[in-house]
Amino acid sequence: MAKTLFDKVWDAHVVKSLEGGIDVLYIDRHLIHEVTSPQAFSELESRGLELFRKDQMVATPDHNVPTKDQHLPIQEELSKHQVDTLLANCARHNVTLYGLGHPFQGIVHVIGPELGITLPGRTMVCGDSHTSTHGAFGAIAFGIGTSQVAQVMASQCLLQSKPKTMRITIDGELNKGVYAKDIILYIISKLTAAGGTGYFVEYAGSAIRSLSMEARMTICNMSIEMGARGGMIAPDETTFEYVKGREFSPKGAEWDKAMEYWNTLYSDEGATFDKEYNFPAADIEPMITYGTNPGMGIKITANIPDRLAEAGEESFQKSLKYMGFEAGESLLGKPIDYVFIGSCTNSRIEDLRIVADYVKGKRKAENVNAMIVPGSKQVEKQAKAEGIDKVLAEAGFELREPGCSACLGMNEDKVPAGSYCVSTSNRNFEGRQGPGARTLLASPLVAAVTAIEGKIVDISKHLN
Numbered sequence: 001m002a003k004t005l006f007d008k009v010w011d012a013h014v015v016k017s018l019e020g021g022i023d024v025l026y027i028d029r030h031l032i033h034e035v036t037s038p039q040a041f042s043e044l045e046s047r048g049l050e051l052f053r054k055d056q057m058v059a060t061p062d063h064n065v066p067t068k069d070q071h072l073p074i075q076e077e078l079s080k081h082q083v084d085t086l087l088a089n090c091a092r093h094n095v096t097l098y099g100l101g102h103p104f105q106g107i108v109h110v111i112g113p114e115l116g117i118t119l120p121g122r123t124m125v126c127g128d129s130h131t132s133t134h135g136a137f138g139a140i141a142f143g144i145g146t147s148q149v150a151q152v153m154a155s156q157c158l159l160q161s162k163p164k165t166m167r168i169t170i171d172g173e174l175n176k177g178v179y180a181k182d183i184i185l186y187i188i189s190k191l192t193a194a195g196g197t198g199y200f201v202e203y204a205g206s207a208i209r210s211l212s213m214e215a216r217m218t219i220c221n222m223s224i225e226m227g228a229r230g231g232m233i234a235p236d237e238t239t240f241e242y243v244k245g246r247e248f249s250p251k252g253a254e255w256d257k258a259m260e261y262w263n264t265l266y267s268d269e270g271a272t273f274d275k276e277y278n279f280p281a282a283d284i285e286p287m288i289t290y291g292t293n294p295g296m297g298i299k300i301t302a303n304i305p306d307r308l309a310e311a312g313e314e315s316f317q318k319s320l321k322y323m324g325f326e327a328g329e330s331l332l333g334k335p336i337d338y339v340f341i342g343s344c345t346n347s348r349i350e351d352l353r354i355v356a357d358y359v360k361g362k363r364k365a366e367n368v369n370a371m372i373v374p375g376s377k378q379v380e381k382q383a384k385a386e387g388i389d390k391v392l393a394e395a396g397f398e399l400r401e402p403g404c405s406a407c408l409g410m411n412e413d414k415v416p417a418g419s420y421c422v423s424t425s426n427r428n429f430e431g432r433q434g435p436g437a438r439t440l441l442a443s444p445l446v447a448a449v450t451a452i453e454g455k456i457v458d459i460s461k462h463l464n
């Protein structure tokens, strides 16, 4: 029978099928960070259990880390406590940890792929919703709750019911200035922030195939923002080339063996999905959000809609009120106070390159505070090797040290109440970047242009 990519990977990991449609799923890799692991460690210890397969776990602090002076003790008490607890737990249980200052430290969803921990055909979990990022490699990757973190620690397995499958196909050539972030914001604007609920999504089509691995990660990363359980893309030459030679990727005969399996990872001709969508690449333009969920996105040149069918009138108006916008108006010309380039969605080297290419020889607008936070130590190192740090400094951008940072308004990386921030992150919820902060999600290019212009503009007029 024709199988989907999802089914192939899932079925290969079912240890046992239980009554009621629940599977015991084997988990190949478990990533942990400081926010969702402490209670799991406590639970394990209180029950006298050991970690079952600690060599399949990797830990890194990312959410609470300051993005300045990482060599100094952490100032904020809660953050220090969280990071110290992770360190202590990992030391006590002998779990591999890339702590602050380690060359492999970074946002968990950035370091997995860059270290070759994320591989095609793997099952991967983390107590973090954006674990969906790793699906870009043809892995089944999804976020889990703290009690499930403990379950995986103790058994390397997870009780799961199989989600429904959805395929989103984007064919054709992408317009100039359109990046992966625009594709996913476009998709979410079409499906709504709840449109993927209950599904695992496969992204397909020539426009997706044409993307780099980092761009594919941006797309899979935000699958969760339409409510989907996860997203994935069939591995191909682009994937294999990216994976090859990374720190923990298979080598020699192991590589050949892996490739044999990886080459079988695609949805068979005739495989059926519970839901299918098709969008032409030509319809996608640079996007921006105007509201307080990631589904409230528009083409940057379009007007805010008058109403939103899926949101009640009241919640639509509440959202606009929070943002200080009016229904039906254009965002063009709106002044912006902050630009944040970072997060597990868009903080990789290609993102930094897009920004540096655009801002080279330019200067940020006076009214804008522009902050750029690399996703990992490796991204930071590469940026410096390429001179991106200098280009950014000359343009008036502040390049900080790796972490989640202003994506969730951590430590001092906050957007003040009432201020507008064009952000390359993935969530524009009320207060996400700080109490009262107003977030507009966009691509790194849109963020870069906004920083230079000091306001929202039609970026097509600013491209060569």
Ligand SMILES: CC(C)[C@H](C(=O)O)[C@@H](O)C(=O)O
Pocket: 035, 036, 063, 127, 128, 129, 130, 143, 408
């Ligand atoms: C802290 C963590 C549980 C959370 C998540 O799961 O998404 C965070 O990463 C976020 O983006 O809000």
Ligand code: SF4
Pocket: 062, 063, 107, 128, 130, 343, 344, 345, 403, 404, 407, 408, 425, 426
């Ligand atoms: S960068 Fe943002 S979205 Fe990603 S894991 Fe960190 S807090 Fe969550």
